[in-house]
Amino acid sequence: xxxxxxxxxxxxxxxxRLDAVERVARTLGARVHEHTVHAVDKVSFSVNEREVVGxxxxxxxGKSTLGRVACxxxxxxxxxxxxxGDPVAHINGARRPIQMIFQDPFASLNPxxxxxxxxxxxxxxxxxxxxxxxxxxxxxxxxRVGLDAGFVRRYPHQFSGGQRARIGIARALAVKPxxxxxxxxxxxxxxxxxxxxxxxxxxxxxxxxxxxxFISHDLGVVRHLSDRVxxxxxxxxxxxxxxxxxxxxxxxxxxxxxxxxxxRIDRRRRTFVPIKGEIPSALTPPPGCHxxxxxxxxxxxxSVEVPALxxxxxxxxxxxxxxxxxxxxx
Amino acid sequence: xxxxxxxxxxxxxxxxxxxxVLPAVADVSFDLARGEVLGxxxxxxxGKSVTxxxILGLIDPPGRITRGSIVFDGxxxxxxxxxxxxxxRGKRIAMIFQDPMMTLNPxxSIETQMVETIRAHDNVSHAAARxxxxxxxxxxxxxxxGERLAQYPHQFSGGMRQRVAIAIAMLHSPDLIIADEPTTALDVTVQGQILYEMQKLVRxxxxxxxxITHDLAVVxxxxxxxxxxxxxxxxxxxxxxxxxxxxxxxxxRGLLDSVPAATAPGxxxxxxxxxxxxxxxxxxxxxxRQRCPRAALPCEMMPAITRIDQQDLRCHFPLLQMDExxxxxx
Numbered sequence: 001x002x003x004x005x006x007x008x009x010x011x012x013x014x015x016x017r018l019d020a021v022e023r024v025a026r027t028l029g030a031r032v033h034e035h036t037v038h039a040v041d042k043v044s045f046s047v048n049e050r051e052v053v054g055x056x057x058x059x060x061x062g063k064s065t066l067g068r069v070a071c072x073x074x075x076x077x078x079x080x081x082x083x084x085g086d087p088v089a090h091i092n093g094a095r096r097p098i099q100m101i102f103q104d105p106f107a108s109l110n111p112x113x114x115x116x117x118x119x120x121x122x123x124x125x126x127x128x129x130x131x132x133x134x135x136x137x138x139x140x141x142x143x144r145v146g147l148d149a150g151f152v153r154r155y156p157h158q159f160s161g162g163q164r165a166r167i168g169i170a171r172a173l174a175v176k177p178x179x180x181x182x183x184x185x186x187x188x189x190x191x192x193x194x195x196x197x198x199x200x201x202x203x204x205x206x207x208x209x210x211x212x213x214f215i216s217h218d219l220g221v222v223r224h225l226s227d228r229v230x231x232x233x234x235x236x237x238x239x240x241x242x243x244x245x246x247x248x249x250x251x252x253x254x255x256x257x258x259x260x261x262x263x264r265i266d267r268r269r270r271t272f273v274p275i276k277g278e279i280p281s282a283l284t285p286p287p288g289c290h291x292x293x294x295x296x297x298x299x300x301x302x303s304v305e306v307p308a309l310x311x312x313x314x315x316x317x318x319x320x321x322x323x324x325x326x327x328x329x330x
Numbered sequence: 331x332x333x334x335x336x337x338x339x340x341x342x343x344x345x346x347x348x349x350x351v352l353p354a355v356a357d358v359s360f361d362l363a364r365g366e367v368l369g370x371x372x373x374x375x376x377g378k379s380v381t382x383x384x385i386l387g388l389i390d391p392p393g394r395i396t397r398g399s400i401v402f403d404g405x406x407x408x409x410x411x412x413x414x415x416x417x418x419r420g421k422r423i424a425m426i427f428q429d430p431m432m433t434l435n436p437x438x439s440i441e442t443q444m445v446e447t448i449r450a451h452d453n454v455s456h457a458a459a460r461x462x463x464x465x466x467x468x469x470x471x472x473x474x475x476g477e478r479l480a481q482y483p484h485q486f487s488g489g490m491r492q493r494v495a496i497a498i499a500m501l502h503s504p505d506l507i508i509a510d511e512p513t514t515a516l517d518v519t520v521q522g523q524i525l526y527e528m529q530k531l532v533r534x535x536x537x538x539x540x541x542i543t544h545d546l547a548v549v550x551x552x553x554x555x556x557x558x559x560x561x562x563x564x565x566x567x568x569x570x571x572x573x574x575x576x577x578x579x580x581x582x583r584g585l586l587d588s589v590p591a592a593t594a595p596g597x598x599x600x601x602x603x604x605x606x607x608x609x610x611x612x613x614x615x616x617x618x619r620q621r622c623p624r625a626a627l628p629c630e631m632m633p634a635i636t637r638i639d640q641q642d643l644r645c646h647f648p649l650l651q652m653d654e655x656x657x658x659x660x
Contacts, residue, residue, distance in 0.1 A: 058517040160605050161374075190373035190544060190606065195588035195599040202598065217518065220547075224590035224599070243595060261522035263547035264591060265574055275519050278487055 003046035004211050005070060005088075005098075005179060009079035012040040012065050037282045039065040041235040042079065044309070045317075047179075052205065052212040054226030054243070056219060056258070058279055062235040067181045067215045071098040083179070096126060099172035103184035105164035109156040115142070115167060116152040123174045141170040144207075145200060162193035169200065173208070183215045198225060219262050223247055228315075231255050234282055234290040237309050240317040251318040254291045289321070297322060335505060335538050336362040336385070341398035343377075343384045346391075352609045354380040354393070356562035359635075364505065365536040369549025369570065371585075372559035373606055378542045381559070382508045385540075386425055387415045403505065421451040424499035428511040430491035433498060434483040440467075440494055441479040447501050462501065470497045470527050489520035496527065503535050510542045525552060546585060550574055558582045561607060561617035568641035578641050578648040581618045616646070624649075 016035040018026065026032045039062045047053045057063045068074045069081055072088045081088045083098065091097065102108035109118055119141055120134040129137045139149035145166040156164060165185065172180055182201070186194045198221065204210055216222050222229055222243075229246045231239040231254065239252040250256045257275040277294040280286055286293050292302035301321050309319040343355040355377040362368050372378040383389055385400055387407060400407040402423065407415065419425075427433055435443055444463035445456060452459075460479070467475035470493045483491055492512060499507055509528070513521040529552060532539050543549055549556055550570065557567040558581065566579040577583045584602035586592055593599050604621040616622070619629040624647040633646045 058519060162605050191546070191585055191588045192373060192602040193605060195590075195601040196603075198590065199598050199601055202596075219518075220590040224593065224595050258518060261518045263521070263525070263545065263551050265547050265550045265586065265589060266591075275522070278489055278520060279517070 002049055003082075004049045004051075004084065005213070006046040006082040006085075007043050007066075007070075007079070008082065009042045009044050010040060010066075010069060010076045010081055011038065011042055011078035012062075012069055012074055013038055013077045035283055038235045038285070039282065040069065040076075043232075043235075043237055044079075045230055045237065045240055047211060047213055050205075050209055050211055051228065052214055052226045054222035054229040055213060055215045055232065056217065056222050056229060057232035058217060058258075060234070060279055060282055061232040062282075063215045063232050064183050066232070067100065067183045067213060070213055071100045071179075071181045073100070096175045097177055098179045098181065099175060099177040100181045100183065101168050101172050101185045103187055105161050105168055105188060106156075108168055109164055109171075111156050113155070114152070115154050115156070118156070118167060119171045119174050122171070123176075126175060128175060138170075138174075141174055142167075144173065144204075145170045146196075160193075162189055162196060165189060165193075165197050166200070169197075169204070173204070176208075177210070179211045179213070181213045181215070184217070185214075186221060187216065187218065194221070201225065219259065220264075231258070234279065234285050236290060236319065237317075238291070238319050240309070242315060245313075245316060251312060251316070251323070252291075252320050253295045253297055253322070257294075289319075333364070334361045335364045335366075335403055336540075337399075337401040338381075338385070339399045339401075341381065341384055341395065341400060343380050343389055343393060343395050345393045349610055353562050354609065355384060356609075358398075358559075358562070358564055360557055360564060360567060362506070362538050362540065365532070365538055366555065367532060367539045367541060367553045369546075369553030369556045370540055370542045370559065371544065371546055371549060371556060373544055373585075375561075375606055375609070376559040377562040378559045379510050382425070382510050382540060382542050385508060386419060386423060388425075417451070420447060420504075421502045422504050423506045423508070424502070424504040426492075426495055426499050426507060426509040426512045428514055430488070430495040431483065433495040434491060436483050439480055439482055444479070444498060444501065447498055451502055463497075466497045466501055467494070469500065469531065470494075471523065472497070489516055489523065492516065492524055493527065496524070496531070500531060500535070500537075504537060506538045506540070507532070508540045508542070511544070512541075513548065514543070514545070521548075528552070546574070546589065547591075558585070561609060561612060563617065563644060564642075565618070565644045566641060568639075572640055576641075576649075578638055578650070579643050579645050580622050580624050580647075580649060583649055584621075616644070 014037045018032060018034055022032045043066060055063050069076050075089055083091055116135055116138050120138045123129045123137060124131055124134050135152055138152050142149050142151055147163060147166050186197050189197060214225055226243045228242050230237060233254050239255045250259055275294055288303040288305055289307050292298040307319045307321045309317050312318050312323050339359045341355055341358040342353055344351045344353045358381055370378050384395055389395055395408055441460060445459040448459040448462055463479060464475045467478060472478055472493055486494060513524050541549055541552060553570045556570045556573040557564045560581050566573060566582045573582060577586055587600040588602060590599060602621050607617060614632060615630040616633055619625040628646045633644045635642050635644055638648060
């Protein structure tokens with residue numbers, strides 16, 4: 001298997017510039033610093049061709065930022081993102097092979113454009129179809145995603161949430177992509193509609209030989225769809241594993257806690273046992289392992305040294321100092 | 331069986347719109363015993379939140395309760411004088427909203443808001459009220475409540491704000507709490523913490539709880555009974571175990587099948603076809619009939635509520651367990 005998309009020590013930082021007063025204060029010798037958020041911190045992993053990789057984590061962990069870096073909406077502050085060996089930023093045109101599907105089916109469609117233009121504009125601009133055939137092309141795409149071809153002249157407000165999600169998918173498919181970044185693409189949908197859209201994603205994967213980076217906070221959805229799962233916490237990767245291995249036996253204490261918290265229908269009137277604490281602010285992350293203040297197994301070393309992401313078994317990576325102890329005791 | 335604390339009968343809440351009068355809640359009846367936890371489950375637009383708001387008398391024009399009765403501990407709430415409702419609200423019936431900022435005033439300190447809530451119903455000194463506020467904050471798991479009291483809502487994280495909202499609801503140890511999707515906006519680990527606190531609080535104080543949610547998995551862990559709503563009506567009620575293990579209404583079955591965990595990873599989800607109908611275009615008859623795999627001619631008539639074992643249903647063709655089917659055939 002060859003890597004289609006590769007993150008190489010990719011980082012993305014956001015800084016709040018100093019305002020005028022702070023700049024003056026600094027020239028006068030005051031200790032004022034720019035606030036920098038390490039939204040994505042030295043992330044390395046790859047997505048293979050025709051693979052579905054699930055990217056999970058809680059809000060603020062940097063998963064959406066990473067998704068945007070993947071499709072070139074943000075350029076990385078450090079490191080590289082390679083698509084078939086070339087930097088994503090160098091892919092010609094409007095990065096046609098990588099497309100993104102957004103979370104909010106209400107905010108991501110222009111309310112003043114007809115469906116024919118929303119879906120048809122990009123393929124027309126890129127010369128994929130003639131201006132005359134755009135409407136037919138759009139009608140075909142609508143059928144592909146399970147909508148009536150007669151909808152081409154309608155506006156977004158005439159559709160329900162599930163139908164809009166399908167329009168967003170059709171728009172991404174219009175430029176014949178190979179790689180889809182789905183950022184919480186089903187999070188805003190009702191359960192029954194979510195099931196329909198998940199089925200559509202699986203059908204499209206087979207029809208168009210697509211590769212997905214599927215970003216979600218919903219572990220049930222990720223488990224259902226993904227071949228491999230990547231877990232993020234406060235900008236760093238904590239674990240990479242095949243879906244089966246991760247859900248059978250998570251390695252990292254954060255993944256274990258995350259899996260334990262997921263409400264499930266087969267767990268009735270159970271007693272909830274929460275993990276302590278909340279996600280710390282990304283502005284002032286804890287030193288060492290970011291998870292150590294909440295981790296039940298934290299040692300002294302965890303608050304000092306950042307654990308490296310190491311291969312602990314074939315195709316299985318985890319960033320936890322406990323793995324060193326496990327190795328020694330073996 | 332305890333005497334019923336809350337009895338709702340044939341509740342109908344309508345909203346006057348440009349398209350005519352729409353019944354958000356068409357005909358809802360249920361009972362709630364003291365200390366019981368009821369999960370009120372439905373997709374968006376099913377009328378679950380409006381049902382909760384109707385109980386508290388929070389329906390404002392253009393909405394109006396046009397029929398039915400809501401009896402709380404022997405008191406009829408529909409048509410009750412505003413001062414009677416005010417004496418109950420916050421004292422004996424409390425509400426927790428999805429967005430804690432619906433409860434919290436952004437320009438008042440937590441202390442002001444909590445003390446005000448206590449003194450609205452109880453004639454106690456400020457110092458005594460502050461003491462009670464502090465102990466209640468501690469009960470919902472807020473560390474150093476003394477310092478936290480002096481802070482303003484923006485100084486709290488989302489999960490902490492929801493804890494404060496819960497603390498305010500708990501101040502008078504109410505007999506009934508109505509919680510409208512209180513964990514929907516929160517991360518999984520924080521949701522786990524809030525579920526833990528709620529479960530502990532209602533067990534300790536014997537408070538009855540109506541937990542409104544779209545997420546069957548959340549109520550599976552919490553509720554004693556589950557009521558499933560569809561298009562303004564409760565279509566199935568029963569003990570949580572029975573409803574989740576042997577759903578008898580085709581809609582409940584469909585909802586459970588739509589959850590990814592119900593299907594082996596990678597397999598197609600058994601989806602419900604179509605989308606949630608608009609209450610505008612329901613006509614008479616069962617609202618689910620266009621999406622229902624079992625629908626037949628009788629479904630053009632609204633089914634009455636029937637009881638099978640412990641489950642109450644609105645369905646002409648309920649799902650039966652295989653042994654029952656065999657028995658009937660024999």
